[in-house]
Amino acid sequence: MLQPIEKQKKKNIWEVILFVIKVTFIGFGGGNALMPVIKKEVVDNKKWMSIEEFDNVVIVTNMLPGPSVIQTISYVCIYLFGKLKGALITLFAILPHVLVAFGLLLLFDKVPKQYISILSVGVLVSIIAFLIQFGLRYLKQAKQSLAWPIWLTIFLFASCYSLFIPAPYNLPVVAIVSVIAIYSIIYLIKKYKLKHNKGDK
Secondary structure (H helix, E strand, O other): OOOOHHHHHHHHHHHHHHHHHHHHHHOOOOHHHHHHHHHHHHHHHOOOOOHHHHHHHHHHHHHOOOOHHHHHHHHHHHHHHOHHHHHHHHHHHHHHHHHHHHHHHHHHHHOOHHHHHHHHHHHHHHHHHHHHHHHHHHHHHHHHHOOHHHHHHHHHHHHHHHHHOOOOOOOHHHHHHHHHHHHHHHHHHHHHHHHHHHHHO
């Protein structure tokens, strides 16, 4: 059972900072590739959020422009400590990562390109594995909460859009708006049919 947040503040402030540092340093790939790492810490290990709350955060951050990892981390910090303290903790905790990343960028010209290529292949494999695992979990949840024709329509559209629309034209906002439109149309049709059937009776 979680304690009231007020009682956790002093005890957990450094724990939250270490969590942010850990996620930003060990997590490669950014975006949704880091969400399983954040979930494991926030939901499974620390019990700071329920799985339902975390899922809502993932949905919202993926619908907003900007880096979803920073948005998710910021939400966790603000959720635990309030707006001002949460924002300050986020800024303080990501500072080491920013400095190290800046230093690595300066050193990239001095590192042989073959080493960077090997490293990028390893990172890409890890990202793909994380995304597949993360995606499968949400697909299972979607099948339970949505009727299969709706689920299948959205899944096929999202898959085709991702695979066959080349960059830079495959903007996420287009897919999000299209999925919302598809779901809204199906919902309105079902609502109209239900109302029409009741009228006949």
